[in-house]
Amino acid sequence: MPWPRPWSSSTKDDSVAKDTDGSRDSRLLDLPTTTPSDTSKPVQREASNDSFSSLWTFTDPQTISAAVILTAASLGCFTFYKAYLRRIPQAININPGFLRRRSILGKVTSVGDGDNFRVYHTPGGRFAGWGWFPGRQVPTDKKKLKDQTIHVRLAGIDAPELAHFGRPSQPYAQEALDWLTAYVLGRRVRAYVYKIDQYSRVVGTAYVWKGLLRRDVGLQMLRAGLATVYEAKSGAEFGKGLEKKYRRAEWWAKTKRKGMWAASKKDYESPREYKTRHGMGAPQDGPKQ
Numbered sequence: 001m002p003w004p005r006p007w008s009s010s011t012k013d014d015s016v017a018k019d020t021d022g023s024r025d026s027r028l029l030d031l032p033t034t035t036p037s038d039t040s041k042p043v044q045r046e047a048s049n050d051s052f053s054s055l056w057t058f059t060d061p062q063t064i065s066a067a068v069i070l071t072a073a074s075l076g077c078f079t080f081y082k083a084y085l086r087r088i089p090q091a092i093n094i095n096p097g098f099l100r101r102r103s104i105l106g107k108v109t110s111v112g113d114g115d116n117f118r119v120y121h122t123p124g125g126r127f128a129g130w131g132w133f134p135g136r137q138v139p140t141d142k143k144k145l146k147d148q149t150i151h152v153r154l155a156g157i158d159a160p161e162l163a164h165f166g167r168p169s170q171p172y173a174q175e176a177l178d179w180l181t182a183y184v185l186g187r188r189v190r191a192y193v194y195k196i197d198q199y200s201r202v203v204g205t206a207y208v209w210k211g212l213l214r215r216d217v218g219l220q221m222l223r224a225g226l227a228t229v230y231e232a233k234s235g236a237e238f239g240k241g242l243e244k245k246y247r248r249a250e251w252w253a254k255t256k257r258k259g260m261w262a263a264s265k266k267d268y269e270s271p272r273e274y275k276t277r278h279g280m281g282a283p284q285d286g287p288k289q
Contacts, residue, residue, distance in 0.1 A: 205239040
């Protein structure tokens with residue numbers, strides 16, 4: 001028969017109390033070893049540790065570095081998209097900072113005259129999925145193309161005038177239109193843009209690939225004798241270093257009597273003279289530039 005033991009607050013005595021057969025006394029194991037006031041202290045310490053851990057997570061240098069890198073990458077992607085991949089629907093939507101610095105790549109959807117055409121902007125070209133990726137197709141329906149094309153006026157040249165508003169067509173105007181249509185319609189062109197004119201057209205130098213060579217459309221038109229170098233007291237635009245090339249090409253076409261230069265000098269009338277005679281703006285106004 002075991003001797004009764006006095007009550008002890010020692011947890012060590014409780015944990016080693018045993019009954020007669022050497023097993024722990026289940027009654028002693030059920031007894032609380034600490035008071036409620038004692039148990040609250042470890043809980044508060046644990047909560048404090050959790051708060052410190054959370055604070056350390058947000059102030060951890062690795063966490064801050066990751067957040068900074070992610071933010072910078074997101075801003076970089078948005079800036080790149082805005083600068084290089086965002087489509088420009090019309091010439092009036094071109095940012096002034098874009099002019100004289102950037103170029104426009106697109107597909108020619110229509111040709112309106114001997115020296116201007118419309119382009120559907122396809123930023124990034126085939127690398128951005130245009131022409132082969134779903135949803136990146138150039139529309140063919142005129143309704144879908146409405147207000148979605150950039151009107152491009154070839155810089156530095158002037159083509160013979162078609163009939164407009166009751167005025168007769170100028171000699172070789174149809175030939176110039178046919179030549180330009182065959183040369184660029186349905187093709188991808190890159191236009192280096194300089195300014196927006198009073199007709200909401202962007203004035204620029206356009207290039208198109210012919211085989212392995214990139215051709216200046218305006219220069220080739222001058223060589224064909226179907227345009228003249230643009231003449232005006234002010235407002236004429238040429239790409240850097242192109243005016244001299246354009247004047248040389250015009251001289252060559254005159255010498256070879258190409259296109260409009262095949263007619264006798266007395267029958268020749270330049271596009272500028274034609275527009276002046278029909279009151280289509282003073283020479284210094286540059287109505288087609």
